[in-house]
Amino acid sequence: MRYRCRVGASDVDLDIDVMGRVAIEGSSISADVEAVGPDLWSILIDGRSHEVAVLERDPLRVRIDGGEVELALVDERTRIGARQSGADARPYEVRAPMPGLIVAVHVREGDVIDEGGSICTLEAMKMENELTVPRRARIARLRASAGAKVNGGDLLAVLAPE
Amino acid sequence: MFKKVLIANRGEIAIRVIRACRDLGLATVAVYSDADRAALHVRLADEAVRLGPAPSSESYLNVAALVDAARRTGADAVHPGYGFLSENAAFAEACAAAGLVFVGPPARAMRELGEKTAARRLAREAGVPTTPGLMQALEDPLELRRQAHDLGVPVVLKAAAGGGGKGMRIVRDEAQLDVLIRSAMGEARGAFGDASLYVEKYLEPARHVEVQFVADTQGRVVWLGERDCSVQRRHQKLIEETPGPGVDERIREQLGDAAVRLARASGYVNAGTAEFLIVNGAFYFLEVNARLQVEHPVTEAVTGIDLVTLQLRIAAGEPLPFVQGDIVRRGHAIECRISAEDPYRDFIPAAGTIGFVREPAGPGVRVDSSLYPGLRVPTEYDPLLSKVIAHGRDRAEALSRMRRALRETVVAGVRTTIPFHQFALEEPDFIAGAYDTDYVSAHWPPAAAALPPETVAAAAIAAVMSRRRHAASAEPADGSSWRRSAREDALR
Known part of the structure; x- marks a missing residue:
């Protein structure tokens, strides 16, 4: 499951797989999460200790590492739903969901592609992944190039409404 | 010494007084309004008496109900704490009339110091410098206008019967004078039933420095040191520390001497505080707070003197157990007030129910608090929830301990002043001790800082965990729910 989370002024993509493995901006991290009370978590990331306490729920505000920060969470389904309903007509960035190799690019800047059309093929973990557009859109900017290695979170393309 | 003390207050100060009574082996009676039935001070006292509905006027300011509660429970003394009726001479007299010892100054001293121009005259007669301005209150707007003009802007209008910033107006532009005189008079009439004002020169930038003194019934007066309380919003203090970063030994001695002269001139008994402004190395008398102060713990930390047990002993007629030469101040202490206020919205009072609470501890840290999980922060009263006090060998150690203490602190459920305190403790001007009464408006709020990845x-x-927890509220809060909920999530 993928989430996009706004933490203070930064936005990050967070992936959680069925085993509870976590990736931030496409890079997997070692996170051990322990609920130590209602709305209170101890989170060890690569052995470093973070405590997160929910201070307020709406909007979500937490205390973490001795500071306070506001959070907003959008999951992938909500985001796709919002896009499909036309609620979000702003430019949309396509980023690499994980580190890998761009093996092929199927579009050029200015192209209009239909929903489900592929922008590029990303090889990662010995699998080829097609990065598709969620709805009909124009390629406003293209950053992906065949043969390039990318990190998780790298910008591949910016889509604009047709 | 008396046997049973009624504490005519609420919140952290009521708990502070209960603790002092326990230390002296005295029984305690708490009082409460309907908003405070579950409050900590009610639970920590030996007995508790309901005063009335939530509004202060029907509960904590209700003299008849308080005196009646003391009589019914057989209390022989009343401690007023701070705020509410603590500086109300009529309450002190009502206690005396009912045969109760009032733990505070005599009603006469309270009256003399409570009328602000009377206190200014008293200071002048005692040879204590006052800010340039009127020594008599005026009810005539035209005369006030003339006097303000003669002083020259900036000036400050103050209610003669005043306190707490009510009826107070800073005038920077003479064209505004008439309007501000009218509004200050209206506010003073509403707050104190007395529209009379006085005007004094407005001094800025200034440091707000006060001196703690104690006086016994035998006429002995000792000053215990100063506190710098310049970090304020809306004329209310946020941070206090002792010694004052801008106070040298010469001024300290002069301030202490001035406080003692004011105490003697007013016939003061018990603990009191003389407030001063320091401008360019010169000091000016502001007023005497004829009661215990919120920030008394910093003085306790450096002197090792328990001011509240001392108040009780003085009220019982005991002599001061020390003379001026015995007073030794060790190290540095600082207090941060944790209030239910939103520091990002101009410190407006915040409402809410307290969730998770963790208060700090460890070497050099003291917490005087009214917090508990489930506390519904009442909107009827002062928003102060707790005070964190840090003490160290020197200012650097006290600040370092305060940073550590605030980092440990969690108060969920309501906005608090904690982010402001954490900001100030990392801010170069504050760390350098270079601040005045404009500190908050000049530095706060800061630009948002980037967070470490x-x-x-x-x-x-945590945001994901929080959403899952509240999406499936049956989820147990124990152990490693992470993997299971991740699986559930994937199956959605």
């Missing part, structure tokens, strides 16, 4: 990651994970 790992903090962002942990926060994002």
